[in-house]
Amino acid sequence: MILSYLPALIGQKSYDCQGWTGELIIPDEQFYNVSNWIANASAGNSCSVTASDTCINLYWKLQAGQDQWAQCYMILPEPVSLNNYDIFGFDLHGSACESDYPCHKEQVVEIKFEDGSQQAIHTRMGEDGILCVDRWIDRLFFHKYDDDFSIPESFNWDQIHVISFCVKSHPWVDSPEADSGVFSFRNLVADSTGGWLGTSELELLTVPSDTLIAIKQNALDFILSRQTETGLLTTWAEGGLSWLYGQGLALKILALEGEWDEQYNPINEYAEAAQKLARFLAANQQDEGYWPRAWNSFTGDIAVLHEDDGSIWMGDFPWMLIGLYSYFKKSNDEIVRGSICKGLNFLESLIDSDGKFHTLHVPSGERIPVTSSEAYAAAICALLETGENELADSLISYIHNATWDSDLHYWREGVYSDRVVLFTNTWLSLLLYEKGYEQISLDALKLTGALMYTCGPGEPCGLDGIGPIATWYEGTLSYIAAGGCGSNLLFNTIRPFVNEDGSVPHYNDTIGSTAGIWAEAWASLDGTSWLYYVTAQTSPFDVLTPENDLFCDTGNSEIFNLECPFLIYPNPCSNSFNICFHHPLTGKNSITITNNLGQSLIKNDLDAGVLNIRLNISDLKPGLYTIQLHSASGSYCKEFIKE
Numbered sequence: 001m002i003l004s005y006l007p008a009l010i011g012q013k014s015y016d017c018q019g020w021t022g023e024l025i026i027p028d029e030q031f032y033n034v035s036n037w038i039a040n041a042s043a044g045n046s047c048s049v050t051a052s053d054t055c056i057n058l059y060w061k062l063q064a065g066q067d068q069w070a071q072c073y074m075i076l077p078e079p080v081s082l083n084n085y086d087i088f089g090f091d092l093h094g095s096a097c098e099s100d101y102p103c104h105k106e107q108v109v110e111i112k113f114e115d116g117s118q119q120a121i122h123t124r125m126g127e128d129g130i131l132c133v134d135r136w137i138d139r140l141f142f143h144k145y146d147d148d149f150s151i152p153e154s155f156n157w158d159q160i161h162v163i164s165f166c167v168k169s170h171p172w173v174d175s176p177e178a179d180s181g182v183f184s185f186r187n188l189v190a191d192s193t194g195g196w197l198g199t200s201e202l203e204l205l206t207v208p209s210d211t212l213i214a215i216k217q218n219a220l221d222f223i224l225s226r227q228t229e230t231g232l233l234t235t236w237a238e239g240g241l242s243w244l245y246g247q248g249l250a251l252k253i254l255a256l257e258g259e260w261d262e263q264y265n266p267i268n269e270y271a272e273a274a275q276k277l278a279r280f281l282a283a284n285q286q287d288e289g290y291w292p293r294a295w296n297s298f299t300g301d302i303a304v305l306h307e308d309d310g311s312i313w314m315g316d317f318p319w320m321l322i323g324l325y326s327y328f329k330k331s332n333d334e335i336v337r338g339s340i341c342k343g344l345n346f347l348e349s350l351i352d353s354d355g356k357f358h359t360l361h362v363p364s365g366e367r368i369p370v371t372s373s374e375a376y377a378a379a380i381c382a383l384l385e386t387g388e389n390e391l392a393d394s395l396i397s398y399i400h401n402a403t404w405d406s407d408l409h410y411w412r413e414g415v416y417s418d419r420v421v422l423f424t425n426t427w428l429s430l431l432l433y434e435k436g437y438e439q440i441s442l443d444a445l446k447l448t449g450a451l452m453y454t455c456g457p458g459e460p461c462g463l464d465g466i467g468p469i470a471t472w473y474e475g476t477l478s479y480i481a482a483g484g485c486g487s488n489l490l491f492n493t494i495r496p497f498v499n500e501d502g503s504v505p506h507y508n509d510t511i512g513s514t515a516g517i518w519a520e521a522w523a524s525l526d527g528t529s530w531l532y533y534v535t536a537q538t539s540p541f542d543v544l545t546p547e548n549d550l551f552c553d554t555g556n557s558e559i560f561n562l563e564c565p566f567l568i569y570p571n572p573c574s575n576s577f578n579i580c581f582h583h584p585l586t587g588k589n590s591i592t593i594t595n596n597l598g599q600s601l602i603k604n605d606l607d608a609g610v611l612n613i614r615l616n617i618s619d620l621k622p623g624l625y626t627i628q629l630h631s632a633s634g635s636y637c638k639e640f641i642k643e
Contacts, residue, residue, distance in 0.1 A: 018461075018486060019139060019453030019468070020196070022089055022189030025080060026163070031188065032056065041070035047167075054186060055093070060167045061180035062107065068176065071166035073112075082113070083157040085190035086408065087451070088122075089141040093184035094131040104131035105514075106176035107167050109183065111142070114162035120151040123171075129514040131167065131181055137469050137515075139189075141451050145407055147418040163188070193408050196450055199442045202433070202483025205491060205537065215495070216535035218502030219528050220257060220270070223250050225501070226525050227273050231280035234297040236506070236522040241304075242297045246526040248319025251277050252326040252540055253532050264332040271331070278327045281320060282339035283570055283578065287614075288360065289346025291320050310363045314375035318347065318382035325386050326544045338567035338580030344386055347379065351391060355398030371414040373403050377427035381541050384431075396435060399428075409443035422452050422465045426478040430541040433482075445484035453486075456508045460493040466516045470509035474527035477504070481530065481539040491534065503528045564636045566629055572641035575618040579627070587632040593617070594626050601625075617642055 030036060034051035039058070041047045047060045047070035060070035082088075090111070097103040109124040109131065122142045124130055130137075142149060167183050169176040205212070226233040232242035233250050251274060258271030266272045280300065285291055290312050294304040306312050321343050324336050350358040350367060357376055358367040370376065376399040383392035403412040403424075411428050413419040425448040429441035452475075454468035455461045462471030463479055476494060480487040498504055504527040507519035533539050566581045579591070586608050593602040593615075601620065606613070617625075622642050629636045 020450040022191040025188045025190050036074050037072045039072045045070050055184045058183045064178040066169055069166055069168040071164050073162055073164035075162050079159040079161050081158045082160055082190055085192055086144045087191045087193055089139045090188045091186045092137045092140050094133045095181040096134045101179045102177050104181050105129040106170045106173045107131055108170050110166040110168055112164040113160050115156040115159045116161045118152045118155050120155050122149040132514050135457055139468050196446055197443055199446050199485055203487045212535040216532055219532040222502035222528050228297045230300040231276035232295055232297045233525055235525045238522050240297055241294045243294045244291055244316040245319045248323035249529045251323030255327040255330045258330055260331055274327050278336050282336040285339050289342045290317050306362050311361050312359050314359045314370050315378055318378040321382040322385050329544055342580055355394030371416050373399055373411050373414050373424040380431055385543050410447045420451050422448055422463055422475040426482045429482045430539050449484045460497045469515050470507045470519050472507055473504040474530050477530035477534050481534050499523055504531050568638055568640050572643045574643055576616050579613050589631045592628045596624055
């Protein structure tokens with residue numbers, strides 16, 4: 001028998017661009033009756049249950065080791081049907097850590113449904129440390145198609161007899177430590193996402209133009225203020241590092257705002273800042289063609305070369321091509337041309353003919369498949385910016401086919417991950433809406449907007465990247481830039497919380513690397529860059545249109561072919577400089593450096609396949625020199641100055 005208190009509202013709209021509501025699975029009078037809950041734990045562990053009019057509290061204590069658990073469960077008086085629902089949610093409240101415990105980061109939460117003989121178990125293991133968050137997290141969601149949901153094939157969703165909440169030692173931690181705390185929960189709800197579909201158009205901002213211009217200018221001022229003498233822009237002042245993604249994101253902004261004269265000399269402060277940053281990036285590229293993940297903002301030293309596992313994070317790398325090529329279209333700066341070519345060659349070498357994308361494991365040189373939809377989106381944008389449209393289309397086809405969820409209508413986090421992630425869906429929507437995926441993009445935005453909606457620890461409301469835990473300004477602004485449902489509400493809510501210096505915080509909370517996110521209320525270069533794009537009513541995914549005929553034909557990488565097939569930078573130089581070849585060398589090659597008397601001072605033979613070399617010229621006296629390339633196709637010369 002289906003309990004009569006379950007409202008028959010399947011298919012009715014329960015989402016109004018301000019999150020989702022859902023239907024109570026168990027009525028309050030039954031849910032908050034402590035006598036209906038039974039507590040038990042595995043051997044050696046303990047737990048107890050208390051209740052109020054608004055929540056259930058599970059006091060748990062687990063000993064060290066694997067397979068430790070403490071739970072409470074309710075046996076329903078009559079079975080409940082959840083067959084027509086695909087999204088579930090509840091509110092969670094963790095507890096502050098005790099000094100003797102490791103901050104509840106080695107435990108996970110399980111929610112279990114039983115049909116009388118089998119269990120469907122969802123494990124919130126993606127959010128490490130979620131039990132540390134000592135405030136309410138509203139509408140923490142999970143869905144039937146989630147890869148963290150273990151559901152037997154023959155499970156009967158029409159006959160739910162038992163519902164359980166469990167704290168368990170983390171299955172991915174080798175030796176979990178002993179710990180204890182309080183896990184509170186309330187508002188167990190379910191919904192059908194089919195009732196959320198139907199948005200027919202993007203939501204554009206209706207904010208007065210003079211207001212947008214003022215906010216944009218303040219954001220620009222902040223971005224300029226983050227530039228150091230090295231040319232790098234500091235991501236967070238507290239960290240003192242310049243992370244890769246933000247450099248490309250902001251460089252495109254500086255290029256958009258920059259002005260150059262007819263000889264391509266920078267004539268405003270944005271052009272000057274763009275040149276300084278772009279030339280640092282061109283001079284600090286790795287031989288293979290990629291860039292480090294982070295530098296020390298003030299010294300330019302590498303702080304983080306690549307991921308901990310030795311691979312290159314492809315959610316970052318393509319943004320250098322986006323920023324540098326946008327700058328090149330405006331500045332015609334020959335110093336960065338070779339760097340772009342080398343980076344583009346590296347990117348293209350990692351893409352198969354069917355659109356499958358790879359990264360490089362640096363220590364071994366092995367190509368490893370990229371599984372992140374976000375990384376695909378960044379690569380697609382870089383290819384479109386550089387005119388490689390056919391290759392971009394192959395990546396679009398591959399990642400859409402691999403990650404589009406036709407049940408819930410969103411792009412999954414990756415090829416092997418079913419999580420709903422904000423950047424994946426805002427970035428792909430920004431790209432694919434213009435590629436003929438209009439309704440798909442609208443549906444993806446609506447679903448992620450509903451599930452990610454949060455007020456965090458208070459104002460402002462907004463969206464979170466992985467779960468509705470705290471307001472992520474950068475992600476919320478990417479959603480607004482994409483034209484998601486409720487964009488005007490979100491923007492007007494965020495506006496009063498823009499800092500006086502024009503910046504936006506990273507998050508509206510300071511829980512650090514907890515619950516699957518990294519949340520600090522620090523003024524953010526990346527978030528402020530997205531504020532610029534929103535107020536400029538564009539996005540970093542809009543391809544920059546050149547302002548002169550020189551760059552109108554960007555249909556392929558032949559734009560990089562010059563009469564001389566190599567570049568040298570920096571020039572003038574001090575003790576060393578880079579030589580970048582537009583295409584890999586073939587056959588036998590050599591380079592010779594001569595002085596103004598024609599005397600040969602340095603000669604090096606070059607192997608086939610070389611794209612970049614660095615020469616030490618510390619023994620040369622200051623002056624004018626010529627470098628000559630001898631190759632099968634001829635000899636080519638360039639002059640350089642040693643200071």
